[in-house]
Amino acid sequence: MSGRGRVPSGQPTIADVARHAGVAVSTVSYVLSGKRAISELTRNRVLASIRLLGYHPNAGARALASRRANVIALVLPLRSGIQVPVVMQFATAVVTSARRHDHDVLLLTSDEGPAGLHRIAAGALVDGLLVMDVELHDGRVPLLRTLGRPSVLIGLPAESRGLTCVDLDFHRAGQVCVEHLVTHGHRRVALLGAPAAVYDRGTGFAHRTRAGVLAAAARHRVDAVALPCEENAAEVHRRVVDLFARHPDTTGLVVQNEAAVGPVQAALAALGRRIPHDVSVVAVCPDQFAEHASPRLTRVPVPAEDIGRQAVSLLMRKLGDEPTPEVTLLPPRLTVGDSTAAVATAG
């Protein structure tokens, strides 16, 4: 009496398909992978059997034999102050793009620390990693180099040699905002940026935007201040009041914090400054958000979808051992809304 026999899983296996189609197991495999020529006739017979039996290849077996899990990791730190909706947009773009490349996405937060990345990578649970919310001096960067698996960063650390990074060109975005304001005659502008904690830990996009704003202001010889900006209404209110107390002649605002946009508008209203008559506002934020605000904001959208797609396709290229550029910065595009106007001619 057989003896060992573990119970069969219930799911049909490739052997079942082969038997049903009257071909060898390897033939079924080649039909599925397309790695060898198979006659039209055989292919159709096999495909019919597959459909009939409801066959789905076993992921574990496939990963084991092919040394490819067809899964990529999405590493999301989920720190305080991150812009949740933007992150979510990235995540969905990544999942969707990955599926187009026949890969699935494993979600990793960082609270397991470096050990988590090791476990995942060394255990061959994933073929490659996508790392989000990158800091200028990110501790994960050296780690990535030791993992022995391809990775792509969404964001740009200070030192990008040997890496593959994708992001919006936030430096340029900051410049573009200021230039737009300058073109409209504004001579004193302010950046209301990310929460202080985000700058403190050296998050790339915040620093780069600030640098861009300040650089453009300097070049055009306009006065500029950059302020961090928390996300709750009371804080924002205080900031704005304070800003206009110190610099009453401020007429241009760059806001890089979608959560702060509403409160900023409210605060300006409370100060009796109208948008755009008295103060022009440019936002760096997801497009949807800016579009539904009222007035419709002049903005530099963060193209989360594009970036996510790019990131995935770069990672796929690396998985296929193709060379990839170290840094891919998407050019910012400024969309004019109703929140900016020429500066009012002095009384």
Next chain:
Amino acid sequence: MSGRGRVPSGQPTIADVARHAGVAVSTVSYVLSGKRAISELTRNRVLASIRLLGYHPNAGARALASRRANVIALVLPLRSGIQVPVVMQFATAVVTSARRHDHDVLLLTSDEGPAGLHRIAAGALVDGLLVMDVELHDGRVPLLRTLGRPSVLIGLPAESRGLTCVDLDFHRAGQVCVEHLVTHGHRRVALLGAPAAVYDRGTGFAHRTRAGVLAAAARHRVDAVALPCEENAAEVHRRVVDLFARHPDTTGLVVQNEAAVGPVQAALAALGRRIPHDVSVVAVCPDQFAEHASPRLTRVPVPAEDIGRQAVSLLMRKLGDEPTPEVTLLPPRLTVGDSTAAVATAG
């Protein structure tokens, strides 16, 4: 001349560990799984070798041999109008809890449709599924029954027989809000709920909250209206103005839409109605959010963390073939803030 020899992966295998420790492969396996007794001495020797070699078990091989991937799927539809931050909170709670149970999380959006769920489940990529944003008549529910893998719903469909569901008791939450207002003497209340689209597709939590609000109002014989509520400021403003035009004697507001809270406050301010002197506001939303609003809101927090943890632990129980309750509803707790007060005695 070996011949076949594929290149070795580079990662040490269990065989390497066994050789290094001078034991059999199976012994290493038992040290790792604890499924058979191993002497202290041997265990330590093996563990030392593991650490020394930097061994991590290959996930695919393990999944194949044990028929357990140690991965669960998190199914997020990501439809319009979902409350992104809440969803994100769930997601991170799920990932964290899953790790505690030695599982990883595969992120699935629904844009691949039912086929995606089949692929994942039949291919044994995951051991079980966690399904979020459940509608009253969710098309995925019958599907889940056919997958042959355990699943847990975060949310509550109309028909929950044979399922396992976890959620906040939103019906009770609605009641609690109204009761709080009634206790403070309010006689006309309104619910500003989720966006219309959310009700239209029959999302459970929105309907259940509305039902709870209306039921409590009826029982306490106070007047109540329930309005859907979009997320952009202009819409909200119109709604609120309209509400008070029709029912100027409204003094209690239940808001179940964190994105709308700010605009609601602004609209009330614009109408010259102060919180809480003229109008009391109770929010159903994540705690963090309510806590940082000003005034600090009276709220029924959505305990995303708890729910996520519960969901995972129920799923783990199902994976272990233990019985689970069909419906687990967490009791709502109302936290008093500064946005509600006794109704002003009529002038």
Next chain:
DNA sequence: ATCCGTCGTCGAAGCGCTTCGACACTCGGC
């Protein structure tokens, strides 16, 4: 007719792990 190159298919050897039965041992009870 013969030879060679292609095409389509097959069989078998793993991939790295878990798990089952077998097989020493040791130890207490009689």
Next chain:
DNA sequence: GCCGAGTGTCGAAGCGCTTCGACGACGGAT
């Protein structure tokens, strides 16, 4: 001194798939 019941360890058989080499069959060139 022997038996039986644990203990601790080993060997081997898969898990379901991919991939490599082999090998007929066929067709065009010689």
